[in-house]
Amino acid sequence: MKKLINSVDGVVTDALAGMAAAHPDSLRVDEAQHIIYRATPKDMGKVAIVSGGGSGHEPLHGGFVGTGMLDAACAGEIFTSPVPDQVSAATAAVDRGAGVLHIVKNYTGDVMNFDMAAELVAAESGIEVATVVTADDVAVEDSLYTAGRRGVGVTVIVEKIAGAAAEEGRTLAEVAAVAKRTSEAGRSMGVALTSCTVPANGKPSFDLPDDEIEIGIGIHGEPGRRREKIASASEIAARLTAPILEELPAGDGHGVIAFLNGMGASPLLELYLMYGEVARILKDAGIKVERSLVGNYITSLDMAGCSLTLVRADEEMLRLWDAPVNTPGLRWGV
Amino acid sequence: MTSTTPTPLTVLDGAAVADWIRRTSQLISAHADELTALDAAIGDADHGANMKRGLAAAVDALASQPQAPAAVLKQTAMALISKVGGAAGPLYGTFFLRMSTACAGKDALDVDSLAAAVAAGVGGIVQRGSAEAGDKTMIDAWNPALEALNAAAADTSSLAQAVAAAAAAADSGRAATEPMPAKKGRASYLGERSIGHIDPGAASTALIVQALADVVSGSAAGEA
Numbered sequence: 001m002k003k004l005i006n007s008v009d010g011v012v013t014d015a016l017a018g019m020a021a022a023h024p025d026s027l028r029v030d031e032a033q034h035i036i037y038r039a040t041p042k043d044m045g046k047v048a049i050v051s052g053g054g055s056g057h058e059p060l061h062g063g064f065v066g067t068g069m070l071d072a073a074c075a076g077e078i079f080t081s082p083v084p085d086q087v088s089a090a091t092a093a094v095d096r097g098a099g100v101l102h103i104v105k106n107y108t109g110d111v112m113n114f115d116m117a118a119e120l121v122a123a124e125s126g127i128e129v130a131t132v133v134t135a136d137d138v139a140v141e142d143s144l145y146t147a148g149r150r151g152v153g154v155t156v157i158v159e160k161i162a163g164a165a166a167e168e169g170r171t172l173a174e175v176a177a178v179a180k181r182t183s184e185a186g187r188s189m190g191v192a193l194t195s196c197t198v199p200a201n202g203k204p205s206f207d208l209p210d211d212e213i214e215i216g217i218g219i220h221g222e223p224g225r226r227r228e229k230i231a232s233a234s235e236i237a238a239r240l241t242a243p244i245l246e247e248l249p250a251g252d253g254h255g256v257i258a259f260l261n262g263m264g265a266s267p268l269l270e271l272y273l274m275y276g277e278v279a280r281i282l283k284d285a286g287i288k289v290e291r292s293l294v295g296n297y298i299t300s301l302d303m304a305g306c307s308l309t310l311v312r313a314d315e316e317m318l319r320l321w322d323a324p325v326n327t328p329g330l331r332w333g334v
Numbered sequence: 335m336t337s338t339t340p341t342p343l344t345v346l347d348g349a350a351v352a353d354w355i356r357r358t359s360q361l362i363s364a365h366a367d368e369l370t371a372l373d374a375a376i377g378d379a380d381h382g383a384n385m386k387r388g389l390a391a392a393v394d395a396l397a398s399q400p401q402a403p404a405a406v407l408k409q410t411a412m413a414l415i416s417k418v419g420g421a422a423g424p425l426y427g428t429f430f431l432r433m434s435t436a437c438a439g440k441d442a443l444d445v446d447s448l449a450a451a452v453a454a455g456v457g458g459i460v461q462r463g464s465a466e467a468g469d470k471t472m473i474d475a476w477n478p479a480l481e482a483l484n485a486a487a488a489d490t491s492s493l494a495q496a497v498a499a500a501a502a503a504a505d506s507g508r509a510a511t512e513p514m515p516a517k518k519g520r521a522s523y524l525g526e527r528s529i530g531h532i533d534p535g536a537a538s539t540a541l542i543v544q545a546l547a548d549v550v551s552g553s554a555a556g557e558a
Contacts, residue, residue, distance in 0.1 A: 054419075077387075079378045080419040108519045109420035112462060116415070116424055139523070145515075146522035200383040205374050220378035222520055223527060 001202045003302075008199045012055045012075055019062060023328055026066055034075040034082070035090045036062035042071060047166040047175045048094035051103040051159055052087060053110055054079040056198070057219055059329030060156060060298040066327030067334070069163035070103075078198055078301070079220045081109035087117030092125055099128035099172035101179060103159055105151030106135035107220075130176040134158055136186040136309065138243045139216030139225045150218045153261050153309030154186030156297045157321070160330065164323035182317055185251075187244045189216065190307035191236055192263065196221040196300050215239060217307075219263070219300045233270070237277035240308045245285060251312040255288030257321060259309040264299035266306055271295065274306055282310075290318055297329065340552025342494035345442040350549055351406045352396050357545035357554045359389035365541055372534040376521035381422060381534040388418035388426070403443055407434035407451075421519055422535065425459050425472065426542075432458035445496045449483040452500075456480050463518060470516040470528065472535035478503035479543045494550050501540075501547035508532060508540040 005011050013031060020029035028037045042048065051061045052074030061073035071094040074082035091100045100121075104114045111133060118129045134151030162179035170178075192214040195204035198221060205221035208214060213236070216225030231239075248256070260275040262268070275294045282289055290313050298307070313321070324333030343350055362369070362385045370382030392413040396406065407430045415427030436454035440447060456476045465471040482503035486496030511533040516522045521533065548554035 076419045077384065078380065080380050080384055081421075081423075083416050083419045083423060085416045107421075108463070109423070112421060112424040113419060145517050146525070147518055147520070150523060198379045201370055201374060201379040205379045218520075218523060220520065222376070222378055223524060225523075225525070225527075 001197050001199065003197070003199060005199060008202075011199050012077060015055070015058075016062070016075060019328075026326070027328070033086055033089055035086060035093075036065045036073045036075065037090075037093065038065055038067070038071055041094065042067075042096060042167070044096045045098050046096050046169055047098045047172050048072070048096055048100045049103060049159070049162055049166055049175070050074065050087065050090050050094060050100055051155075052076065052082045052090070053105055053107075054081055054220070056196075056301045057298050059296075061159070063329030064156070064159050064327045066325070068167050068323060068325035069159055069327050069330065078200065081107065081113045084113050084116040084120055087114055088120040088124070091117065091121050091127060091129060095125075095127045099130065101162060101166070101172060101175050102129060102131040103155065103162065103179065104131055104133045105155050106133050106148050107150065108147050128172055130172050132158065132162070132176055132179040132183055134183045134186075136183065136188045137218060138187050138189050138247050139218075152190065152219055153188040153259055153298055153307050154183055154311060156261075156293075156330075157186060157257060157259060157309065157311050158182045160325060161317055161320040163325065164320035167323065178316060178320065181314075182311060185249055185313065185317070186309055186311040187247050188307055188309040189240045189244050190218065190224070190263070190305065191215050191240060192217045192224060192303055192305040193230075194265065194304040196264065196303035198301065213305070217300075217305065219298060221300055221303060233273055234277050237274055237281060237308075241278055241281045244308060244310050245287075248310055249312050252314055254313050254315065254318070255290045256282070257291045257293070257311040257313050257317070258282065258289045259293045259297075259311070261298055261307045261309065262296035263303040263305040263307065264296060265302045265304040268295065271306060278308055291321055342492065342552055343550045344493055345444050346403065346448060346493070346550070347442040348401045348403050348406050351403045352401070353549045353554065354546050355389070355392050355396060355406065355410050357549050358542050359393045361541040361545050362386055362389045362538065365537075369534050369538055372532055372537055375531040376516060376524055376528045377534060378520055380420065381538065384418050384420055384422055385538050388414045388423065391417040402437075403440060404434045404437040407431075407437060421463070422538070425463050425535070428458040428462045429455035445483070445487045445491065445493050448493070448496070449480070449487040452480050452483055465518045468514060469518045470511045470514040470521060470533045470536075471518050472533070472539040474511050474514070474533065475504045475507035475536040475539035475543070478507040479539070497543070497547045497550045501544045504540040504543040508536040511536045
């Protein structure tokens with residue numbers, strides 16, 4: 001393993017210290033509790049939003065703390081959900097009297113820890129908490145025999161849209177409703193060209209020969225649904241897009257937000273190339289791309305590969321998507 | 335080290351429960367790489383590191399003065415919940431918390447009260463994780479361990495015989511997860527590809543029950 005680290009145990013803490021140093025004016029980092037806050041809390045009376053998950057997915061979630069997106073993010077150990085104490089502390093700290101929305105990716109550990117945190121908050125402070133669980137990964141086929149679809153790329157879109165709704169001063173129920181609608185309108189599929197290496201493990205999580213790829217991966221270095229021979233970008237784009245389109249909800253006449261995400265080790269050159277292939281496929285399928293996003297936003301350490309997320313957008317979702325956002329990881333309109 | 339045969343415990347008092355947690359920490363630490371390797375095959379390669387960190391925190395939380403079993407179990411639960419994260423933190427945390435509640439007011443546990451406490455703990459895991467037998471989870475090691483304890487309680491076996499049987503049953507349960515397709519947790523995303531791998535949660539459970547057997551038999555003495 002060759003990584004820019006000091007010690008295996010200190011990776012998350014050291015990275016958070018660096019994040020604090022890099023964004024002294026906009027973020028406040030609780031290095032002991034592994035929580036990233038906005039340096040300046042939002043106005044009283046506005047709904048606050050807390051998300052979190054394992055580290056190793058940067059900029060998700062800490063990089064999306066700021067005006068127009070999250071109020072706090074809880075960073076777990078690498079690929080490990082945050083613990084209830086962390087989430088309840090963040091929730092209590094950011095509440096501005098209007099309640100707190102938890103955005104949780106559908107992984108067993110994340111769901112359980114956020115559940116326990118919500119119970120703790122209710123017992124200790126009476127702060128109103130609503131939860132939206134993202135579950136957009138079409139690679140997971142049968143929810144009866146699995147833990148349900150994984151929450152992956154749509155999480156970024158949900159955090160942006162919910163953040164904008166909260167900034168507008170909408171109620172907790174309204175913010176939760178648009179977050180849920182966005183989550184349900186999104187579908188994703190990922191591909192890995194290489195495994196990632198978890199620092200504590202020290203070696204790649206799976207062995208992948210040079211001429212093979214993993215189709216249907218999540219974001220934790222777990223193998224995908226199946227292994228296939230490497231193919232052209234055009235062919236891989238088709239394999240990612242087809243299962244998404246099969247399951248994409250019908251819209252109200254609007255097109256999609258198209259999100260081509262890098263897993264951490266694929267250069268933008270390849271991501272843009274892949275996006276070009278996806279855009280062509282969508283055009284041929286008669287699906288209008290209303291907005292697009294290309295880059296590394298929900299990553300899996302040093303994995304090479306990408307994921308595609310399509311969100312069937314309605315008028316309100318597009319308006320909230322366009323609203324100003326000012327975070328380390330996503331910034332426009334400011 | 336002495337050559338005398340260790341005397342098995344007849345009941346588990348608070349000090350023995352604390353020894354159980356220490357012995358668990360030793361075994362988890364010794365097998366951390368193995369647990370992580372099992373997790374790398376079908377999960378996300380962090381189970382060994384997470385459990386090692388959580389058990390170390392649980393050992394740190396043990397009071398220097400002797401405490402009742404319920405207090406030791408509760409401190410262990412809170413340490414695991416606040417340090418492990420993932421699914422293992424809430425599941426093992428809930429196990430020890432429910433065990434603690436079941437032991438309230440008792441100075442020591444005999445076979446019957448141990449079986450009742452483990453039953454409460456396993457019930458908590460089932461509830462929190464919504465997993466059933468055969469889903470390829472830690473339940474597949476806990477269920478046989480609990481059945482062995484119940485059988486021992488019913489036929490008036492000694493505590494040592496009971497926990498030895500539980501450890502053997504948990505170990506068989508661990509092995510039995512190998513041919514199962516996972517239906518819960520991150521391994522479930524792999525579907526049929528999860529077949530042929532032992533579940534890391536069942537593996538850590540087998541170590542926890544083994545630690546209990548070691549403490550009761552006295553074989554962990556001198557190593558704690």
